[in-house]
Amino acid sequence: MNPTNYIVLSAILFTIGTVGFMIRRNAIVAFMCVELMLNATNLALVTFSRMHGALDGQVAAFFVMVVAAAEVVIGLAIIVTIFRTRHSASVDDANLLKF
Amino acid sequence: MPPLETPVPATGLFTVSWLLIAIPALSAAILLLVGRRADRWAPYLGAIAPLISFALGLVYFVQMLGRDVATRAVSVPLYNWISSGRWEINVGLLIDQLSIVFVLLITGVGGLIHVYSIGYMAHDDRRRRFFAFLNLFVAAMLLLVLADNYLVLFVGWEGVGLASYLLIGFWQYKPTAATAAKKAFVVNRVGDMGMSLAIMLMLATFGSSAFVDVNDGMPKVSSTIALIMGLLLLLAACGKSAQVPLQSWLLDAMEGPTPVSALIHAATMVTAGVYLITRSNAIYAQSLPASTVVVVVGTVTLLFGAWIGCAKDDIKRVLAGSTMSQIGYMMLAAGIGPAGYAFAIFHLLTHGFFKADMFLGAGSVMHATNDEVDMRHYGALRTLMPITFVTFAAGYLAIIGFPFFSGFYSKDHIIEVAFQQSPVVGGLALLGAGVTGFYMTRLMLMTFVGKKRWKPDVHPHESPLVMTVPLIFLGIGSAIGGLVLNNWIVGWLDPAVGGGVPEEQHGLFYFSTTALVTLVVVAIGVAISVWIFGPRREIPITQPASQSFLTVAGRNDLYGDAFNEAVFMRPGQQLTESLVRVENSGIDGAVNGTAAAIGGMSSRLRRVQNGFVRSYALTMTVGAAIVGVVILLGRLG
Numbered sequence: 036m037n038p039t040n041y042i043v044l045s046a047i048l049f050t051i052g053t054v055g056f057m058i059r060r061n062a063i064v065a066f067m068c069v070e071l072m073l074n075a076t077n078l079a080l081v082t083f084s085r086m087h088g089a090l091d092g093q094v095a096a097f098f099v100m101v102v103a104a105a106e107v108v109i110g111l112a113i114i115v116t117i118f119r120t121r122h123s124a125s126v127d128d129a130n131l132l133k134f
Numbered sequence: 135m136p137p138l139e140t141p142v143p144a145t146g147l148f149t150v151s152w153l154l155i156a157i158p159a160l161s162a163a164i165l166l167l168v169g170r171r172a173d174r175w176a177p178y179l180g181a182i183a184p185l186i187s188f189a190l191g192l193v194y195f196v197q198m199l200g201r202d203v204a205t206r207a208v209s210v211p212l213y214n215w216i217s218s219g220r221w222e223i224n225v226g227l228l229i230d231q232l233s234i235v236f237v238l239l240i241t242g243v244g245g246l247i248h249v250y251s252i253g254y255m256a257h258d259d260r261r262r263r264f265f266a267f268l269n270l271f272v273a274a275m276l277l278l279v280l281a282d283n284y285l286v287l288f289v290g291w292e293g294v295g296l297a298s299y300l301l302i303g304f305w306q307y308k309p310t311a312a313t314a315a316k317k318a319f320v321v322n323r324v325g326d327m328g329m330s331l332a333i334m335l336m337l338a339t340f341g342s343s344a345f346v347d348v349n350d351g352m353p354k355v356s357s358t359i360a361l362i363m364g365l366l367l368l369l370a371a372c373g374k375s376a377q378v379p380l381q382s383w384l385l386d387a388m389e390g391p392t393p394v395s396a397l398i399h400a401a402t403m404v405t406a407g408v409y410l411i412t413r414s415n416a417i418y419a420q421s422l423p424a425s426t427v428v429v430v431v432g433t434v435t436l437l438f439g440a441w442i443g444c445a446k447d448d449i450k451r452v453l454a455g456s457t458m459s460q461i462g463y464m465m466l467a468a469g470i471g472p473a474g475y476a477f478a479i480f481h482l483l484t485h486g487f488f489k490a491d492m493f494l495g496a497g498s499v500m501h502a503t504n505d506e507v508d509m510r511h512y513g514a515l516r517t518l519m520p521i522t523f524v525t526f527a528a529g530y531l532a533i534i535g536f537p538f539f540s541g542f543y544s545k546d547h548i549i550e551v552a553f554q555q556s557p558v559v560g561g562l563a564l565l566g567a568g569v570t571g572f573y574m575t576r577l578m579l580m581t582f583v584g585k586k587r588w589k590p591d592v593h594p595h596e597s598p599l600v601m602t603v604p605l606i607f608l609g610i611g612s613a614i615g616g617l618v619l620n621n622w623i624v625g626w627l628d629p630a631v632g633g634g635v636p637e638e639q640h641g642l643f644y645f646s647t648t649a650l651v652t653l654v655v656v657a658i659g660v661a662i663s664v665w666i667f668g669p670r671r672e673i674p675i676t677q678p679a680s681q682s683f684l685t686v687a688g689r690n691d692l693y694g695d696a697f698n699e700a701v702f703m704r705p706g707q708q709l710t711e712s713l714v715r716v717e718n719s720g721i722d723g724a725v726n727g728t729a730a731a732i733g734g735m736s737s738r739l740r741r742v743q744n745g746f747v748r749s750y751a752l753t754m755t756v757g758a759a760i761v762g763v764v765i766l767l768g769r770l771g
Contacts, residue, residue, distance in 0.1 A: 053755060056748075056751050057748055057751050057752055057755065058748075060748075065747070065748075126746075126747040126748060127746055127747075127748070129745075129747075130744070130745030130746050130747075131745060132745055133743050133744050133745030134740040134741060134743045134744070
């Protein structure tokens with residue numbers, strides 16, 4: 036199978052993630068969009084690794100997964116705390132940290 | 135000009151000649167450091183110190199008299215002051231014919247004035263400090279005249295300036311005294327600048343500022359350098375000796391206690407300029423233009439001072455004008471060159487006596503009349519204060535040049551050499567002598583003769599012995615000083631100033647043509663004065679308004695202050711004001727403007743931090759896109 040297709044898929048997923056992160060207000064959805072971008076990146080890394088016949092990209096994908104898992108733990112905890120105190124999961128409501 | 139003598143190394147008692155300076159300096163230190171415990175005995179210690187120095191100076195003088203001419207000048211190396219690379223500044227004393235007469239004048243007249251001050255300052259609470267300052271002055275003045283190096287001389291020069299400042303402002307609670315002290319200090323700074331520039335020029339030219347090196351090196355330098363050096367030293371001399379154009383401080387300096395006026399502003403410190411010119415004779419020998427400027431300054435000042443002396447009613451200011459005028463004579467003589475140096479110093483010595491005598495006499499009169507200085511409130515003091523009157527009269531006869539009094543000899547010599555120099559200078563010096571006769575007679579008549587014009591609560595009385603005894607000594611000096619010194623001083627000073635001894639020495643009672651003409655001119659001055667202010671004339675108690683330009687100008691110190699204000703002070707003020715304006719609007723404006731611009735920009739820029747996560751995301755995306763585009767364009771290019 037032509038590896039270019041994987042790259043195209045990766046680009047489509049990344050774009051969906053980016054656009055979703057920018058236009059959706061719900062914190063959970065925004066979070067999922069971030070995960071989507073990370074996984075699109077992982078797909079690209081693995082594909083390139085395969086194309087070049089080297090293992091570097093695969094290793095990098097593992098690193099990204101570890102970081103993503105850690106980030107999910109912290110991020111979800113923050114979102115849950117904000118929801119409990121403010122009864123809203125909208126990212127536009129949590130706008131107090133500013134100039 | 136014959137080469138100047140080379141000093142021989144010190145032996146015997148001369149090796150401790152630094153004691154001359156150390157004794158008054160130590161006394162000053164004790165009086166200042168011991169504090170109030172010394173109050174009781176302070177005046178006595180203060181008066182003894184210069185007298186011990188005088189005794190020591192007298193011993194040296196007698197020893198020098200006993201020596202051969204070639205070995206009279208003695209150099210006393212003390213220690214190495216500055217040693218840096220090529221510079222070697224050694225501190226040493228030079229005791230020669232010139233400096234020893236100064237030592238005797240400073241400590242002798244100075245000692246008498248110290249004794250007088252015991253009586254004069256008896257009622258002042260701060261007399262310990264007064265005597266400490268007086269001793270400090272004596273020490274600094276001795277350092278000035280004994281130094282063998284211009285840089286060391288400069289230390290003494292500044293020391294007397296400091297003592298002068300402290301003593302003019304001794305009654306600092308009087309605003310006029312405080313201002314006068316400041317004025318004297320500032321005007322003297324102008325002269326000191328000339329002095330320090332001259333020393334720098336010497337160090338640059340000769341690599342040394344010692345008298346020996348400068349005297350040796352002078353014949354080899356270009357006439358331009360000699361001229362510049364001469365003019366810079368003249369500027370220094372003008373500042374210290376209150377010569378035109380730096381004359382304005384001396385009249386105000388009369389705010390100080392009267393013994394200070396007698397010691398510092400008449401007998402010793404103000405003559406330091408004449409000493410400097412005489413000591414620098416090797417420099418002026420190389421530059422005729424510089425010497426001519428000295429003559430001009432002296433001539434202008436002698437008339438300037440005499441003019442002021444005619445118009446003032448304050449007895450001390452009349453005497454101050456007269457001091458300026460007499461120092462003008464000395465400068466005139468010093469400017470003429472080798473022929474005049476000895477006469478300049480001769481007049482300086484006799485002037486030291488008769489002017490100190492008259493200042494102390496004025497102090498005695500003030501003491502008797504509740505510190506009144508206005509001569510319009512004196513009159514008829516002759517019978518009540520006989521000793522003051524007689525001693526003052528001796529000083530008066532000396533200054534107008536009455537035959538056989540000291541001024542008769544010293545002033546006539548100067549007028550004579552002035553005529554040899556140029557008829558114009560001689561004529562002006564002669565005119566000055568006539569004016570001197572006028573204003574001094576006016577002072578005598580208004581103070582001691584005529585009707586009583588005292589204020590109601592004044593009861594004049596003769597001063598105590600401690601004040602009259604110094605007056606008597608100074609009066610005797612004024613009377614016979616000229617007779618004693620006349621035939622001796624020129625020969626004595628010759629090795630130090632290189633004038634050459636005149637072939638024929640006239641007898642003491644010889645009248646030259648110049649002397650006769652001078653006497654006639656002085657007699658005219660005295661006669662005019664008697665005609666205007668004579669015993670039968672009514673003298674108004676308040677100063678009458680005068681329309682005469684001569685009088686009005688004289689009363690205003692010939693507009694010296696106005697001139698300084700218009701020419702130096704106002705433009706200086708405008709310069710600083712405009713600089714402040716440039717500073718405030720230009721430099722400060724640029725600095726503050728930059729800060730304000732950056733502050734304004736950042737306060738706009740921080741609006742980007744709006745707290746909305748999604749707008750941050752947009753910013754990041756756009757930024758990443760731009761970076762990507764740039765990288766892509768870079769690849770393509």
